[in-house]
Amino acid sequence: MPLEASARIVSELTTRGYNAEREAVTKLAAAEDPHAALERVLENVPDDVLVVRADHVAAALPADGTGTAARSDAPADSESTPSTSTGTDATPGRESTESSPVETEGSSHVDRAADPDLRSLEIIGDMTGQSTGTGEYEDFVSVFRDRLDRLGSKLRGRVNHRPASAIEDMPGGSDVAMVGLVNDIRSTASGHWLIELEDATGTFPWLVMKDREYVDLVDELLCDEVLAMEGTLADDSGIAFVDSMYFPDVPRTYEPSTADRHVQAALISDVHVGSEEFMADAWDRFADWLHTDQARHVEYLLIGGDMVEGVGVYPDQDEELDIVDIYEQYEAFNEHLKKVPGDLEIVMIPGNHDAVRLAEPQPGFDEELREIMSAHDPRIVSNPSTVTIEGVSVLMYHGVSLDEVIAELPEEKASYDDPHKAMYQLLKKRHVAPQFGGHTRLAPEEEDYLVMEEVPDIFHTGHVHKLGFGKYHNVLAINSGCWQAQTDFQKSVNIDPDAGYAPIVDLDTLDVTVQKFS
Known part of the structure; x- marks a missing residue:
C-alpha cells in the first residue's frame, strides 16, 4: 500500500x-x-x-x-x-x-493538509532492538568510557588536556588541564571545594577556592558528568588549584534550524490513562480542538511518555486506578488516541509508568503493545530519541533525571516550578541523565545513548507534571505538563500538577503558544 x-x-x-x-x-x-x-x-x-x-x-x-x-x-x-x-x-x-x-464549541470544517510530500520526519538515536548490555561490570566500564570519549572530544580542543597519570608526574607549579568524569565532590574544613576527576588512567583532585568568582559553578556539578578543568599544580604535585572549568555546553552562538513553511507541532506528555485522575474531558477538548480551523497547521503530535498510569509504580497505586489491567489501560489509551485527527504524524516515547524497562535508555514498546496502540499508525521509538521534523530536531526525553537535578541543585538553578531551568542544566552538560546511582536507573550499553551528541533545536521533556518553557543558548526547552489531576500520592509529596495544557510550537519560528483544555 x-x-x-x-x-x-x-x-x-x-x-x-x-x-x-x-x-x-x-x-x-x-x-x-x-x-x-x-x-x-x-x-x-x-x-x-x-x-x-x-x-x-x-x-x-x-x-x-x-x-x-x-x-x-x-x-x-x-x-x-x-x-x-x-x-x-x-x-x-x-x-x-x-x-x-x-x-463541538469552536469546531469547524478544517483542511489541515498541506501536500503530504512537504512533510518529513526522521528518527535519530532510536535504540529499540539494539540493546547489548548484560549488566556485567565491563558493560558499565564501556558506557562510561563512551561518555568520556564523546563529550571529552567537545572539551579537549578548549584545554591542553593531560591524562591523570601524566599530571601526577609533572613538577609542582606546572600549568595543567584535564578532561574527566566528576568522581567526587566534597567540601573542605576551610570551606573550599575538592573535585575529583577521573579518566581512563586514574583520578586526580582539583581544589576550587571559596573566594574565586566561579565557585558558584560547583553548585551545578553532578557526579559522573564530563568536565574540563585548568589550573596550577601545588608544590608537591598532589593537587591542582583550579583557575577555570568548562562544561561541554551548547555554543552561545548556536543557530537552530527552522521549517521552510508555517507548520506546527503539539508537544504533550504524561497522559496517564487508567488513573482515576486521568482528565478525559480535557483530552476530549484537546482532540476536538485539533479538528478546528485554529489547529489547521498542527501536523505533528509528539507524546513524551507515560501514556498510561501503569501498575505497581508507587505504593498503594492500585487504590488510585480506574483500570487495573495494564493491557486494558493501553487499549483505553488507544481509544483516546483515535479521537485526534487521523492525518497527524504521531511520535511516542515511553516513560517510567509505561510497560517497558525502567533503566534508561528505554527501548520502545514491544510488538504486543505496539499493536494495541496502533491508532493512526504512530512512530514508537526509544526514550530518549531525536525526531527531525522538516529540518527541526526535537530531542524527546521523558525526564526522570529532572527529579535528581532538582534535588541536587540550588532552587534558583533548578526547581519544579521552573522545570525548563533544570533542562538548561542538562543542555549545559550535554547529557540527559548524567548522574548514576541515584533515582535514575542506567542500563549499560556499548554506547551511551543518553549523550546529546548534536545540539537539538527543541528539547522536550515531561515526567514532573509541570509546564515550563524557555530558551537556553537559542535551544527551546519545553516541559509540557500532564493530563492527570492531582493524585493522593502527589499530594503527599507536594506536587501540584499543571494539567490539561498543550504547548504548540511554530516550527518555522520556534515560537510557543499554550492551549489550555482544563
Missing part, C-alpha cells in the same frame, strides 16, 4: 470533516480506484457518523473492492457541508437523538 495514497485519503477525509480507523484507510488505499472507493463510502455512511470504520468500507464497496459499482439513487451533494468531526468514535449501534450531530 503506497504511503502517499493513505496520506491523501486521510487528508481528504479530514477535509470533509471525518476521522477514520487505520484499517478503513488501508482498505480504501488498496482499492483499484481509491478516489472512487472513497466517494462510494461517503455516500453510504449514516449521517451521524464521525469516524469512518472498516465495516463502513466493507458495506459500501463491491466484493472486488474497486469502488466502481453503481451509485445510489440519491448521491450526496459534493458541495454540502459534512458533519463536523469531534474525534469521538461512534459507538456501533448507537442511535442518534438528532438528525445531525451537535457541533
Whole structure:
C-alpha cells in the first residue's frame, strides 16, 4: 500500500470533516480506484457518523473492492457541508437523538493538509532492538568510557588536556588541564571545594577556592558528568588549584534550524490513562480542538511518555486506578488516541509508568503493545530519541533525571516550578541523565545513548507534571505538563500538577503558544 495514497485519503477525509480507523484507510488505499472507493463510502455512511470504520468500507464497496459499482439513487451533494468531526468514535449501534450531530464549541470544517510530500520526519538515536548490555561490570566500564570519549572530544580542543597519570608526574607549579568524569565532590574544613576527576588512567583532585568568582559553578556539578578543568599544580604535585572549568555546553552562538513553511507541532506528555485522575474531558477538548480551523497547521503530535498510569509504580497505586489491567489501560489509551485527527504524524516515547524497562535508555514498546496502540499508525521509538521534523530536531526525553537535578541543585538553578531551568542544566552538560546511582536507573550499553551528541533545536521533556518553557543558548526547552489531576500520592509529596495544557510550537519560528483544555 503506497504511503502517499493513505496520506491523501486521510487528508481528504479530514477535509470533509471525518476521522477514520487505520484499517478503513488501508482498505480504501488498496482499492483499484481509491478516489472512487472513497466517494462510494461517503455516500453510504449514516449521517451521524464521525469516524469512518472498516465495516463502513466493507458495506459500501463491491466484493472486488474497486469502488466502481453503481451509485445510489440519491448521491450526496459534493458541495454540502459534512458533519463536523469531534474525534469521538461512534459507538456501533448507537442511535442518534438528532438528525445531525451537535457541533463541538469552536469546531469547524478544517483542511489541515498541506501536500503530504512537504512533510518529513526522521528518527535519530532510536535504540529499540539494539540493546547489548548484560549488566556485567565491563558493560558499565564501556558506557562510561563512551561518555568520556564523546563529550571529552567537545572539551579537549578548549584545554591542553593531560591524562591523570601524566599530571601526577609533572613538577609542582606546572600549568595543567584535564578532561574527566566528576568522581567526587566534597567540601573542605576551610570551606573550599575538592573535585575529583577521573579518566581512563586514574583520578586526580582539583581544589576550587571559596573566594574565586566561579565557585558558584560547583553548585551545578553532578557526579559522573564530563568536565574540563585548568589550573596550577601545588608544590608537591598532589593537587591542582583550579583557575577555570568548562562544561561541554551548547555554543552561545548556536543557530537552530527552522521549517521552510508555517507548520506546527503539539508537544504533550504524561497522559496517564487508567488513573482515576486521568482528565478525559480535557483530552476530549484537546482532540476536538485539533479538528478546528485554529489547529489547521498542527501536523505533528509528539507524546513524551507515560501514556498510561501503569501498575505497581508507587505504593498503594492500585487504590488510585480506574483500570487495573495494564493491557486494558493501553487499549483505553488507544481509544483516546483515535479521537485526534487521523492525518497527524504521531511520535511516542515511553516513560517510567509505561510497560517497558525502567533503566534508561528505554527501548520502545514491544510488538504486543505496539499493536494495541496502533491508532493512526504512530512512530514508537526509544526514550530518549531525536525526531527531525522538516529540518527541526526535537530531542524527546521523558525526564526522570529532572527529579535528581532538582534535588541536587540550588532552587534558583533548578526547581519544579521552573522545570525548563533544570533542562538548561542538562543542555549545559550535554547529557540527559548524567548522574548514576541515584533515582535514575542506567542500563549499560556499548554506547551511551543518553549523550546529546548534536545540539537539538527543541528539547522536550515531561515526567514532573509541570509546564515550563524557555530558551537556553537559542535551544527551546519545553516541559509540557500532564493530563492527570492531582493524585493522593502527589499530594503527599507536594506536587501540584499543571494539567490539561498543550504547548504548540511554530516550527518555522520556534515560537510557543499554550492551549489550555482544563
